[in-house]
Amino acid sequence: GNSVTQMEGPVTLSEEAFLTINCTYTATGYPSLFWYVQYPGEGLQLLLKATKADDKGSNKGFEATYRKETTSFHLEKGSVQVSDSAVYFCALTRLYNFNKFYFGSGTKLNVKP
Amino acid sequence: DAGVTQSPTHLIKTRGQHVTLRCSPISGHKSVSWYQQVLGQGPQFIFQYYEKEERGRGNFPDRFSARQFPNYSSELNVNALLLGDSALYLCASSLAQAQETQYFGPGTRLLVL
DSSP states (O other): OOEEEEOOSOEEEETTOOEEEOEEEEOSSOOEEEEEEEOTTSOEEEEEEEOSTTOEEEETTEEEEOBTTTTBOOEEESSOOGGGOEEEEEEEEOOSSSOOEEEOOOEEEEEEO | OOOOEEEOSEEEEOTTOOEEEEEEOOTTOOEEEEEEEOTTSOOEEEEEEETTEEEEEOSOOTTEEEEEOTTSOEEEEEOSOOGGGOEEEEEEEESSTTOSOOEEOOOEEEEEO
């Protein structure tokens, strides 16, 4: 079946530290991979995506590379800010005939000044 | 353009009651999906509707139902509420039936007592 596994949080970093949030997936075929971010009291916002192996998604300083050989899509940022504090969700979808997303359990990031 | 809107924002019900949640997609989007997000977990897929027809269904009991209207707005109905139905209910819209990028609303937080 299809599933996503994320590293458990919370992850606590100081401002300007390097961030890595691990994500691995299980899927048949070739899924599309996503990172969504959820700020307190809000819905999910698309952060970045990659649709095929070796693609790199990037946005707002965040990056993730679709690694088929390791079935991974780790999220990285070189220098985090306090405003990056949120919950990050890794997700995949398989485009059969409908748009069902499989989400990981989320990783909470706390950035301290 | 307005994003995905949901109403109400918060709701408190008692066990056995019925609830209706509403969602308006982004203008021009014809697909609406519903997700349940229990506290501390990732969203779980409930339904997808496209062009007023159910196109996908997750692993939820028949107490959960939905429909989509000619203006592409949608309702999620839950009958015979259980304590375990307490969650954030998220609506997501996309342009097409199998469009990769989904845009999420802020959610309706349901508490069942």
